[in-house]
Amino acid sequence: MTGMTGMTAQQCLEAHHRRPPDEWLIGFARALRAAGLHVTADRERTFLVAVSQVGLGERRGVYWAGRATLTSSPADVERYDQVFTAWFTGRPMETTHTVPPTVRPPVRQAALDDDAASGAGPETEDDLLRARASGQEVLRQRDVAALDRAERAQLARMFERLHPLAPHRPARRHVPRRTGPVNGPATLREQLRRVGEPGPVRHHRRGVRTRRVVLLIDVSGSMSAYADSLLRLAHRFVQAAPTTEVFTMGTRLTHVTRALRERDPDRALVAAGAVVPDWSGGTRLGDALAAFLDRWGRRGMARGAVVVLFSDGWERTGPEVLGEQMRRLRALAHRVVWVNPHRGKAGYQPIQQGIVAALPHVDDFVAGHSFATFEELIEVIAHA
Amino acid sequence: MLRGMEQAFTSPDDVTATLARTGYLADEALATVTFLATRLGRPILLEGEPGTGKTALAESLAEALGQKLIRLQCYEGIEATQALYDWDFPRQILHLRAVEAVAGDEHRDPKQLEAELFDERFLLARPVLRALREAPCVLLIDEIDRADDEFEAFLLEVLSTWQVTIPEVGTIAAEHPPLVVLTSNRTRELHDALKRRCLYHWIDHPGLARELDIVRTRLPEVSDTLAEQVVRLVQRLRTEGDLIKPPGVAETLDWARALDALGAGSLDPEVAAATLGAAVKYREDGERVRAMLDRMLAG
Numbered sequence: 001m002t003g004m005t006g007m008t009a010q011q012c013l014e015a016h017h018r019r020p021p022d023e024w025l026i027g028f029a030r031a032l033r034a035a036g037l038h039v040t041a042d043r044e045r046t047f048l049v050a051v052s053q054v055g056l057g058e059r060r061g062v063y064w065a066g067r068a069t070l071t072s073s074p075a076d077v078e079r080y081d082q083v084f085t086a087w088f089t090g091r092p093m094e095t096t097h098t099v100p101p102t103v104r105p106p107v108r109q110a111a112l113d114d115d116a117a118s119g120a121g122p123e124t125e126d127d128l129l130r131a132r133a134s135g136q137e138v139l140r141q142r143d144v145a146a147l148d149r150a151e152r153a154q155l156a157r158m159f160e161r162l163h164p165l166a167p168h169r170p171a172r173r174h175v176p177r178r179t180g181p182v183n184g185p186a187t188l189r190e191q192l193r194r195v196g197e198p199g200p201v202r203h204h205r206r207g208v209r210t211r212r213v214v215l216l217i218d219v220s221g222s223m224s225a226y227a228d229s230l231l232r233l234a235h236r237f238v239q240a241a242p243t244t245e246v247f248t249m250g251t252r253l254t255h256v257t258r259a260l261r262e263r264d265p266d267r268a269l270v271a272a273g274a275v276v277p278d279w280s281g282g283t284r285l286g287d288a289l290a291a292f293l294d295r296w297g298r299r300g301m302a303r304g305a306v307v308v309l310f311s312d313g314w315e316r317t318g319p320e321v322l323g324e325q326m327r328r329l330r331a332l333a334h335r336v337v338w339v340n341p342h343r344g345k346a347g348y349q350p351i352q353q354g355i356v357a358a359l360p361h362v363d364d365f366v367a368g369h370s371f372a373t374f375e376e377l378i379e380v381i382a383h384a
Numbered sequence: 385m386l387r388g389m390e391q392a393f394t395s396p397d398d399v400t401a402t403l404a405r406t407g408y409l410a411d412e413a414l415a416t417v418t419f420l421a422t423r424l425g426r427p428i429l430l431e432g433e434p435g436t437g438k439t440a441l442a443e444s445l446a447e448a449l450g451q452k453l454i455r456l457q458c459y460e461g462i463e464a465t466q467a468l469y470d471w472d473f474p475r476q477i478l479h480l481r482a483v484e485a486v487a488g489d490e491h492r493d494p495k496q497l498e499a500e501l502f503d504e505r506f507l508l509a510r511p512v513l514r515a516l517r518e519a520p521c522v523l524l525i526d527e528i529d530r531a532d533d534e535f536e537a538f539l540l541e542v543l544s545t546w547q548v549t550i551p552e553v554g555t556i557a558a559e560h561p562p563l564v565v566l567t568s569n570r571t572r573e574l575h576d577a578l579k580r581r582c583l584y585h586w587i588d589h590p591g592l593a594r595e596l597d598i599v600r601t602r603l604p605e606v607s608d609t610l611a612e613q614v615v616r617l618v619q620r621l622r623t624e625g626d627l628i629k630p631p632g633v634a635e636t637l638d639w640a641r642a643l644d645a646l647g648a649g650s651l652d653p654e655v656a657a658a659t660l661g662a663a664v665k666y667r668e669d670g671e672r673v674r675a676m677l678d679r680m681l682a683g
């Protein structure tokens with residue numbers, strides 16, 4: 001919290017053209033919405049009531065009332081602080097989304113050069129379409145690490161048409177079935193209906209619902225050429241299958257699901273870029289995986305899920321650690337898929353120590369270097 | 385007369401003072417959120433690292449207000465009925481048999497029998513139903529992130545309407561909303577709708593001064609020197625340790641307690657290493673910390 005000791009809220013209010021307090025507070029809530037917080041009408045109302053409870057004259061009270069009613073994650077809190085300071089000191093708010101100064105090149109390139117592809121070229125619209133179509137077919141097969149900026153930009157738009165499906169699993173809720181566990185109340189009722197004559201035993205079974213998909217993306221140096229594409233793929237998963245969870249792995253483990261919830265892919269990637277502290281660094285796959293299992297996986301996230309690891313298997317820590325963690329993962333998850341960008345290339349042998357240690361605990365070992373292989377992966381996951 | 389929670393506290397400062405009497409030290413933020421929760425009749429959603437006092441807040445609130453704490457521990461696969469009610473199937477069957485034994489074949493009206501069987505006396509109330517019936521009370525819904533989204537949807541409904549409908553019995557509504565505390569370790573994102581219903585607070589690890597206060601309050605028997613050394617060390621481990629699971633307040637307390645039990649009046653590298661298990665729970669973390677200890681305790 002910054003600059004809490006200046007004007008009271010009342011004084012601020014007067015400074016703000018003597019608008020009625022509600023309007024002024026709603027203005028603040030709207031500014032938060034503009035900054036990307038999920039502020040709905042019901043939350044605005046709750047905010048007003050909360051402020052009335054702590055009193056408008058108490059600036060700290062207004063601050064905490066707003067924080068409690070208008071934020072819902074640590075990332076929200078950070079943005080809330082920025083907007084609060086701006087609003088209460090009367091300085092104009094920055095309208096563009098602010099990204100911390102540490103720039104993360106791998107994800108941003110394509111976003112910045114979005115228009116480069118459609119610069120010069122074919123004359124008629126038909127030509128344009130045809131050229132695009134055949135160009136796209138070629139592009140689908142290319143190794144994404146070898147693309148130039150314009151091609152990357154074109155590929156980025158192709159990602160938007162992907163619609164990954166989450167696989168299904170039996171649901172928690174029971175539905176009547178012919179077999180399965182005995183449904184006590186239903187059996188009792190049946191007996192009643194027959195006035196005591198023993199009737200058929202009623203069973204119920206679970207219906208179906210989707211399985212969670214968990215994506216673990218290696219963003220270390222040796223994978224940096226794939227980071228942009230893999231995060232775009234992850235973005236599509238989060239958008240199309242909302243129970244998906246995404247982490248990046250490098251020297252540490254970072255939870256990026258929240259960032260990828262943003263609808264617009266470029267903004268989502270920039271947001272993800274902002275939370276990941278270790279782009280293109282070393283890899284501690286084994287440790288990162290241990291952290292995932294200890295903090296998230298065991299407590300439920302990996303249980304019964306389809307867990308997909310994207311990595312080339314270059315590992316700094318010993319392969320034993322990775323092998324052990326893969327074994328733990330395999331015990332929890334429904335299915336473990338390893339996606340390796342080198343798998344689909346001629347002459348590839350899975351000889352990296354990490355891969356060797358991990359393979360015994362992997363259900364599917366698939367390629368992941370081109371758009372076409374990503375489409376195949378989507379199929380593998382949908383049917384896992 | 386029964387009263388709801390609106391008047392439980394007069395101000396955020398009152399919250400702080402009241403909780404302090406039970407040994408729970410709330411900062412201004414947490415006190416304000418708690419105050420608002422009572423005034424607005426909204427649940428508090430507490431997210432934060434393990435061991436930052438999320439569960440303890442609910443416990444202290446109940447104790448401080450002299451009210452019952454009803455606890456629902458969530459887990460993967462928990463279903464609505466486990467939070468609400470079950471029918472006591474064996475007792476229903478017994479009842480059915482008894483009725484049959486007494487009445488002859490003629491006098492059995494199945495409708496009436498059904499009404500008798502699905503009666504409140506065969507209802508086993510689970511935590512959420514109990515909280516609705518017994519409010520005012522404190523309902524702790526612990527580790528909601530372990531449950532799945534269907535269960536969240538169910539909770540959202542209860543926390544919005546403060547009532548549940550049991551087909552055979554009817555609607556059971558709370559006279560006053562209970563004070564609800566939900567906790568989450570953020571192992572996954574909760575639904576927006578549920579978060580919107582709640583007052584949100586992210587609990588950080590406490591700063592040096594407050595953590596020291598907590599240790600002194602909870603463990604008055606530990607010497608000041610030892611308390612301060614342990615807290616300083618833990619604070620550094622959190623920021624510099626790069627640990628899988630940074631120690632929470634719970635670990636600080638355990639560690640100080642362990643050291644005190646060994647008769648250590650102050651911290652030296654040897655005794656610290658010997659009791660490290662109280663503070664760090666993973667082998668990898670243990671190794672990392674042991675390597676840091678000499679350096680840290682020297683400096």
Ligand SMILES: Nc1ncnc2c1ncn2[C@@H]1O[C@H](COP(=O)(O)OP(=O)(O)OP(=O)(O)O)[C@@H](O)[C@H]1O
Pocket residue numbers: 407408409410432433434435436437438439440441567569598602633634637
């Ligand atoms: N502010 C505080 N004042 C007094 N005691 C505290 C405070 N914060 C934490 N503690 C103590 O720390 C211990 C751990 O707290 P608690 O179990 O509530 O953590 P938690 O956040 O629920 O952790 P988890 O996420 O692992 O469930 C308890 O013994 C509690 O009494």
Ligand SMILES: [Mg+2]
Pocket residue numbers: 438439440526567
């Ligand atoms: Mg807890």
